[in-house]
Amino acid sequence: MKPFDYQRIGAVEEIDADAGERSSFLAGGTNLVDLMKHEIETPERLLDISRLELAQIEDGDQGGLRVGTLVTNTGLASDARVRERWPLLSSALLAGATAQLRNRATTGGNLLQRTRCYYFYDTARPCNKREPGEGCGALAGHNRIHAILGASEQCIATHPSDMAVAMVALDARVRLRAADGSQRELPVEELHRLPGDHPERDTVLQPGELILGVDLPAPPPGRHIYRKVRDRSSYAFALVSVGAILHVADGKVGSVRIAFGGVAHKPWRARKAEQALQGQAATEENFLKAADVELADARGYGGNDFKIPLARRTLVAVLRDAARATEESTP
CATH class of the missing domain: 3.30.390.50 (CO dehydrogenase flavoprotein, C-terminal domain)
Known part of the structure; x- marks a missing residue:
């Protein structure tokens, strides 16, 4: 693992304009730490947000629910309101990973998982997502788990989150804060990108942009x-x-x-x-x-x-x- 600077963030206001492409936010760390060990992710600075006041689940407007970015997957899946009114989300969360990982993994981190493509994790193999221009080893390689929709000649990897699938079906919206303090919202459906010619860009997030939470609208009938x-x-x-x-x-x-x-x-x-x-x-x-x-x-x-x-x-x-x-x- 390459050396990095570590900074504990006590409030979102401490996230400054320097939180750019060479910095990464650390919450549960269930994916990021693995990527750093493999030197796939090599941030120069880790911004530890695990102590921010963003771990609450609150009733939202018009029968909805507001979920903080630091709510764990276990906490969200076991919330009585989610189990009763949004069972699709609870079921998806419980289908993901192990109980130990769900206890650490966070809502925001789950959305930002990187692909589990074999070639992405193997630095001896070509991967356009890891190193643009190298080529996609999966195209003619071992591609049993890979994409059948929306892929390109640059990348055929898949997004691994179960939770995100449920949130897209539920028309959930994600709340974002930029490094300059401005905020915006967008549907979870629009958070992730198809690979096109830039498979290294998984999402539409700007450098230093932080997921503050997810808003669930009132559950649809059925x-x-x-x-x-x-x-x-x-x-x-x-x-x-x-x-x-x-x-x-x-x-x-x-x-x-x-x-x-x-x-x-x-x-x-x-x-x-x-x-x-x-x-x-x-x-x-x-x-x-x-x-x-x-x-x-x-x-x-x-x-x-x-x-x-x-x-x-x-x-x-x-x-x-x-x-x-x-x-x-x-x-």
Whole structure:
């Protein structure tokens, strides 16, 4: 690990304009410390924000919820309000990592995880995300876990967060503070980038910009389901995951929200599938049609070709179960 300066931050106002590209924020450290050990991340200064007053979960406006950036994954998943009203989020959090990691990992840090691509972590292999211009070793290499949507010839890595998939489906918004003190908000869906020609840029954050927290709007009606398909039942990243909220009335889709994980450089909001289902009969035939519409542009790279039919089957199964549960709960 390369030497670095360490600074403990007592208040957000202490974050100055020097918190730029050569500085990193440290909270739980469950991803950052590993990257520093491998010398993939080599910040000149670590800004320890773990003692900031940003670890609260508070009731928000109009039935929403405000989640501080330092709320742990365990704290968020076990909050009674989240379990009762946003079960999609609680399920996604509990599907991620181990209990020990969830006890340390934070809301903001979870959103900012780097990819788990083999080539990104192996500094002896080419990786455009780690070193732009080197090439993407995964394109013709071992790419079983890689993207089938939104990839480019520069990078086919995937975003690993389960929590982010649920937050995208829930239309959550992230609150940001720039190093100059100005603040802005944007949908979690817009936080992450597709790789394009600059795969080294995972997010739209500016240098020194800090996630202050996430705001959840009032939960939408319907059945909330998060399903994660992975190689083993624990401590494994998703090959494909689906977060869905389906509301069925009189046998037809009244409202639906869908997000995929494990298939793209960012949590993938399945808006084409949502549009195809809106107002249609909640039948397996229509679920299959919607999946085909969403995955029409999906592309495999050899080792991950199986992900396309897997994503289709997983989405259809989730929608089927959600529709059945909605019908059973209707008086």
